[in-house]
Every structure is written in C-alpha cells, then in structure tokens.
Amino acid sequence: xxxxxxxxAPSPTGGLHLGGVRTVLFNYLFAKKQDGSFIVRVEDTDxxxxxxxAEKYIFDCLAWCGIAADESVIAGGPYAPYRQxxxxxxxxxxxxKLVQDGNAYYAFDTPEEIETMREFLKxxxxxxxxxxxxxxxxxxxxxxxxxxxxxxLLNSGTPHVIRIKVNANETVQFTDMIRGxxxxxxxxxxxxxxxxxxxxxxxxxxxxxxxxxxxxxxxxRGEEWVPSAPIHILLWKYLFGLHNMPHWAHLPLILKPDxxxxxxxxxxxxxxxxVYAMDWTDPKTGDTTKGxxxxxxxxxAFLNMLAMLGWNPGTEQEIFSxxxxxxxxxxxxxxxxxxxxxxxxxxxxxxxxxxxxxxSTLAPLVTNTLxxxxxxxxxxxxxxxxxxxxxxxxxxxxxxxxxAGYFFKAPLTLDEAAVKPKWTTEKNxxxxxxxxxxxxxxxxxxxxxxxxxxxxxxxxNIKPGELQLPMRIMLVGAKFGPGxxxxxxxxxxxxxxxxxxTALEIFK
RNA sequence: GCCGCGUUGGUCAAGGGGUUAAGACGCUUCCCUUUCACGGAAGAGUCACGGGUUCGAUUCCCGUACGUGGUACCA
Numbered sequence: 001x002x003x004x005x006x007x008x009a010p011s012p013t014g015g016l017h018l019g020g021v022r023t024v025l026f027n028y029l030f031a032k033k034q035d036g037s038f039i040v041r042v043e044d045t046d047x048x049x050x051x052x053x054a055e056k057y058i059f060d061c062l063a064w065c066g067i068a069a070d071e072s073v074i075a076g077g078p079y080a081p082y083r084q085x086x087x088x089x090x091x092x093x094x095x096x097k098l099v100q101d102g103n104a105y106y107a108f109d110t111p112e113e114i115e116t117m118r119e120f121l122k123x124x125x126x127x128x129x130x131x132x133x134x135x136x137x138x139x140x141x142x143x144x145x146x147x148x149x150x151x152x153l154l155n156s157g158t159p160h161v162i163r164i165k166v167n168a169n170e171t172v173q174f175t176d177m178i179r180g181x182x183x184x185x186x187x188x189x190x191x192x193x194x195x196x197x198x199x200x201x202x203x204x205x206x207x208x209x210x211x212x213x214x215x216x217x218x219x220x221r222g223e224e225w226v227p228s229a230p231i232h233i234l235l236w237k238y239l240f241g242l243h244n245m246p247h248w249a250h251l252p253l254i255l256k257p258d259x260x261x262x263x264x265x266x267x268x269x270x271x272x273x274x275v276y277a278m279d280w281t282d283p284k285t286g287d288t289t290k291g292x293x294x295x296x297x298x299x300x301a302f303l304n305m306l307a308m309l310g311w312n313p314g315t316e317q318e319i320f321s322x323x324x325x326x327x328x329x330x331x332x333x334x335x336x337x338x339x340x341x342x343x344x345x346x347x348x349x350x351x352x353x354x355x356x357x358x359x360s361t362l363a364p365l366v367t368n369t370l371x372x373x374x375x376x377x378x379x380x381x382x383x384x385x386x387x388x389x390x391x392x393x394x395x396x397x398x399x400x401x402x403x404a405g406y407f408f409k410a411p412l413t414l415d416e417a418a419v420k421p422k423w424t425t426e427k428n429x430x431x432x433x434x435x436x437x438x439x440x441x442x443x444x445x446x447x448x449x450x451x452x453x454x455x456x457x458x459x460x461n462i463k464p465g466e467l468q469l470p471m472r473i474m475l476v477g478a479k480f481g482p483g484x485x486x487x488x489x490x491x492x493x494x495x496x497x498x499x500x501x502t503a504l505e506i507f508k
Numbered sequence: 509g510c511c512g513c514g515u516u517g518g519u520c521a522a523g524g525g526g527u528u529a530a531g532a533c534g535c536u537u538c539c540c541u542u543u544c545a546c547g548g549a550a551g552a553g554u555c556a557c558g559g560g561u562u563c564g565a566u567u568c569c570c571g572u573a574c575g576u577g578g579u580a581c582c583a
Contacts, residue, residue, distance in 0.1 A: 011583050046582055111581080127510045130579070161581055179513075188511050188579095196581040203583050227512055227578035250513085253576070257519075260575065308532090312521060316531050335521090337514045338576065345520065345533045355546080393545045403544090418543090465542040472543055480544035 004036025006218050008069075009043045009207065012054035015280030015289055016061045018263060018341065019222060019254045022306040026251060027220050028067050029307075029329040036217070040072035041210060042083045045200045052283045061277040061291075065299050066322065071214075079214045084206050091201035094209050094239060095162040095194050099142070103238040104194060107131075107141040108153055108160045114139075130190035133168040162195040164204075164231060172230040177218075177249035177331045184230045192231050204228065208235040211246055219246040220331075223338070224262075226250050249331050252310045253338035263341050265289055273343040277302070296369065296396030297346075301353035305346045309339045319352050351395040359388035366400045373401045375408055382407075385490060389482045403481070407491060410499050411477025414506055418479060419470045423507050430460050430467060431474075431504055435497050444493045446485040453485070474503035 006027045010020060031038040040062070044050055059074055071077025081087055098104035109117075109131075117139060118129045128134070136143055142150040143165070153160070170186040194205040201209070211219055229248065236245040256267045268275035269289070278291035292302050304320050312335070313320075313328045320328065354362065363384050367377045377383050390403040437452050438444065453471075457464040472484050475496065481487060488496045 009583090013583075043583065049582060107581095114581095122509095125509095128579085129510085159581095163581095182512080184512070190579075193581050198581080200581085202581070207583095222577095223513070224577055224583090229512095252514085255576080262577080308520070310520095314522065316522085318520095318532060335514095339521090340519060342519050342533065348533055390545090392547095463542085468542065476543085478543085482543095482545085483541090484543085 002215070002217060004031055004034040004217050005039060005215055006031045006036060006220060007039040007041050007211070007214065007216050009041045009210075009221075010058050011043045011046065011049065012058065013046075013049045013051050014054055014282070015265065015276035015291075016058050016278070017265070018275055018277075018306065021061065021065065021277050021302075022254065022309065023220065023222060023251055024062065024065070024067060025303055025306055025325075026249075026311070026329070026331075026334070029325050030218065030220070030331060031070075032326045033329055037070040038067075039077070039079075039214060039216070040069040040082065041214070042073055042085075043203065043206065044083060044085045045196075045203065045206055047085075047198070047200070057278070057280060064278060064293055065303055084201070084210065087206075087210070088200060090213075091205055091209055092195060092199065095201070095205060098164065098194070098235075098238055099162060101238065102165070103234075104162050104164050105136075105142045105191075106150060106154065106160045107136075107139065107163045107191075107193075108158055109140045128188070128190075131163070132190040133166060133187070136163075136165075136191055159197040161193045161197050163191040164194050164234065166191055166231075166234065172233050174229060174233050174248060176226075177247055178252075178334050179226075179250065179336055182226065182229070186230070189230045189234075192228070194235075204231050204235065208232055208239065212236075212240045212244065216246045218249070220249045220251060223250045223253050249334070252335050254309060255338045255340045257340050257342060262338075271343070273346075292346075296398035297350050298353045298357070298365070298397065300357075301350040302346075304353065305349040308349075309341070310335050319349075319356065347395050354394050354397070355392050359384045359391060362387050362391060365397055366404070369397045369400055370404070370408075373405075375401065375405060377408075389486060389490065393480070393482075406476050406481070407487075410495070410502065411475075413477060414503055415473050415478045416506065419473050419507055422466070423470070426460060426462060427467065427470065428504060428507070430456060430462060431470075431500055433460075435500055438493060438497065444489055446483070446489045449488050450485045470503075470507070471500075474500050 008024045008027050010016070028038050042055055044055070055073070062069070069075050071079065071082065073082045095104060099106065114131060117131070117135055121129045121135060131139065141163070145153070166186050166189050168187055171183055172186060172189070173181060173183045175181050192204050193202050195201055229250070233242075233245070236242055254263045255261065256263050257271060263275060265275050274290045274292045274295050276289055276291045278293045279288055280291065281288040293299070300321065303322065303325070307320060307325050308318060311329065311333055314333060363380060366387055367380075367383065370377055386404050386407045387400070390400070393403050394400050434453065434456055437456060438449065441448060441452060453467070454464050457467055468484055469479070472479065472481070475484060475487050475491065
C-alpha cells in the first residue's frame, strides 16, 4: 500500500477559523497515525480575495498548535511549488486536454449573458437555473458554435473560460469515509467553470490536478464540499482515472451556539468568544479579531476541545494529549452531523489542561501573560511556586494576573467592606501582637504561622475563623486565593508584616 | 425554488431491535473549606413527528417536519 499523504489547503483570505483548525487537526492525526505525510498547500487562485499577510498568519497558527507540515510553502518538498498561484501554467494543459477529449468546452459568455439566461430560465419555471446540459445549448460556447466560429473567437483573443461538460442522465457515485456511499444524478450538476478568463484554475480543477500531482491518498475537507464532489469525481474519471482518486471524507460543520448556521467570525464578536486561532488584524480595515491564543488558551486545550467536536473515541476519556489523539483517532468515528460550538466547554478544557500541566511548564507562559500586564517576572523559581499554588483557580492563562498578581506586589485596594463592619479593637490588638510574635519566630513556614496565629487567637479569646478573613484581605486584598498561611509563607515574613501594618491603618 | 447531507437532554455525546438510554459541559442542592477554587455526593433534564417491518422499535424502512450545506469566472 502506498504511503498515506494528506493535505490541508487553505486560502489566504483572512483569519484561521475554528473549523479550519479542526480540518488541519483531523488531517494531521490521520496522517501521523498511519505514519504518513501532512502537506499544506496554499490555494490562492482567487486574486480578488487575496489578503496580505494571511498566509504567514496561517502558518503562525499551525506553529502555535504544534503542527508542522512535512511539505509546504515553508518546508518545501518534492512537489513544490506548494502555492497554486505559482503553479498557474500547469492547470491550463489539463483543461485543454479535457476540451480535446470532449469532456470540457470553451465558453465565451459574459456575466450579463449568463444573468439573462437565468432570468429566462426563471420564466420557464424550470427548477434549475444552472449553466448545464440543458441551458448550454443556448449559450455562446464551443459546443454550440461551429468549429470555425470558436477558432475565430479564440484567435481574436475573446475572453473565455473552460467549463466541464457534465452529461445528462448519469449518476456519479462515491464513497465517503464518514458518510458512506453518496449518489448524485448528473442532471443536477452544472457545467462548472474549470479555468477562469484570467487563466487561473478554479478550486475544482486545481484540487484535482494538485491532489493527483502531489499523490494525495486521502482528501479531507469540510462538509460544504459535498455538493461539488461530483465535479471532482468526474474530473478524476476524465483526467487521471478513478483508481488513482484519493479517499474522501467530508467533515461535519461547526455551528453557531445559538441560532442556526455555520459558525462565523461575526458570531464570535456578537456572543463574546473567539473564532480564530490567533489574533487576526485585517490589513485593510485595521480591525483586530480576538484569537484563542491571546485570550489565554493553551494550544493543548484548544486542539483537545476541537478534536472532541465532531469526533469521539467511544470511551469516557475526554482529555487527550496530541500523542493520545494520534493513537485513538479514526475517521470512522467522526460524526455525520454538525456540532454547535460551546465556549463554556472550551474553557473547561483549558481549565483541565492548566491543572494537568506542571507549574514549571506553565511558568514561561504565565511570565508572558503577566508581562503583557506590565508585571515583569525576575525570579522563576518563585513564579513556579506561585503558579503551583494558584493554577487550579485559573481557567485561562490570563486569569493568572488576578490570581497571582498579589504575590508580586501588595494589593492596591482592600475589600474593606468585608472587614470593617465586624472590626474591633480586640482584633486590632490581635494583629499588632501577631506581628510581634512572628517577628520573634524562628520558622516562617505555613504550619508555624498557623500555630502562632491559633495560639494567639485562643489567648485573646477570639475564634480563629473570625480573624482569617481579615488576614486574607490584608494579604490578598480580596476574598479569594489559596490558604492564608500558604500565602504568608510564600510572600515572606517582611511582606506579610508590611501588608498587615498597612491594612491596620486602613481598618482603624 | 432545486439538489445534497443530517436529526439521542440546553450543549457535546455513548449506545444501537428487548438497557434503570453511559459520560462530560452548564444548571440546582449538599459536603469539604469561616475565602475563591479543587475535590466529593446528589438532583432536574432526552431518543423530532407519523406510518410501516417485527413478538418487540430510540435503534431497520418509508414519509413529514425541522436543521444545515450547495446552487459564483469564492474557496
């Protein structure tokens, strides 16, 4: 059996959408499991939609995800170039061959003429408004024109496209690895443009030619391609033979959480969650769309979450590392129906991953997020200790600022309302005495502090519980965080005393 | 409109002719903790509808409804 080769074929038209990343993931998992190759081919055949920087951005996203292409624009490879615009000249010969074999034809119709044809079709009450086996007999193409007429138009340089000739009354059948057999009546498929007037191929021609040339064995793409699959099957049949055709799998869509339809960038803006893998700034408008990365997601969690949207191992395991995914993944366990995106569940995956990863693994990432809030970390060992103490309280990486910030600088404000109403001179005296005792103490570990605290409380005849909350507010500023004595020992004796003194002034 | 694909709790989903129809997220309650989390326990909530086939259908078949995708010289 030949080596498995799969490809992800993005168009550089904007941010990398959730669904796109999942398509990458499934391709990648499948390839790695079979010890195959994962190829990234840039499909930039539509010059009008080309967006500056989008290609680099896509590769940045893949890098963040930890997914490396075996062959690509960047990595190179035996089938270069991997950018379709650079392969432009290749496609024409295949289109011409199709014309010669009678499987395609030249069409000289202007957009206006096609529009007129559709308007006419509407008046006839015909169900189909397509340029197809039926309507083409009325149009300006080499099928209807005399050979001399066609030649004359060609010679005079009249703009034209090449369209596939789909025969009437046939059926096209193919097997989808996820959906099983799909059969389509050719009467419903139109004569799609293969080669545009500018000489660029359309997606339909380009995928088939490149998948053949690049020896792709399995072609995975979104479900939105199912309706045009028959065109591709026909092209394979005409050009390279069905026996060389890759196996197909059409992945289910990721849908909006609320209403209906495919998840889009707009839904993220509207509902307040990211849709792109990383921040994307539109070069034309300058608008930035938030990405999962910048929001504080770990790539491990992002990918894990995506894998579970549309695929399920059939066991109760939900948390998977990339290696585990590669081991467990199989295309036949991918679902047929679309799944609504749930941001809450996405956050849950991130939380699980933050808990799962060690503090030292997390530390560099936390350093970065804190730096973005102008909190510079100089002591990594100290950071690791802090991360270990607070990580189970953080859902997103960005939560570390709030959850760990007070370990690095004293709180700016204290939650006075939580203390003042029940504040007494006895309590004030307790803390003044407490400072004296910890100054004198040899040990400043968590247990020692707790012992001193509780003994003094007993002496003063105050319940320790009534003193712990004020102490927390003194050290943290608010009602959250790990055990107070753990905080005290971590920030150290000096800081602890300083913060208590400051707070005592405020509580007075 | 036409064509394709789909339909298990609010969401992700396991299962698949006979089950008390898993599990997770979210939600509620309780325990732990005089903080917030974590952890633990419990709870509410489901097989779209109508016909078949069958001793028996959530599971198979056919319709309907609904959803979704396509219907571009976009991918």
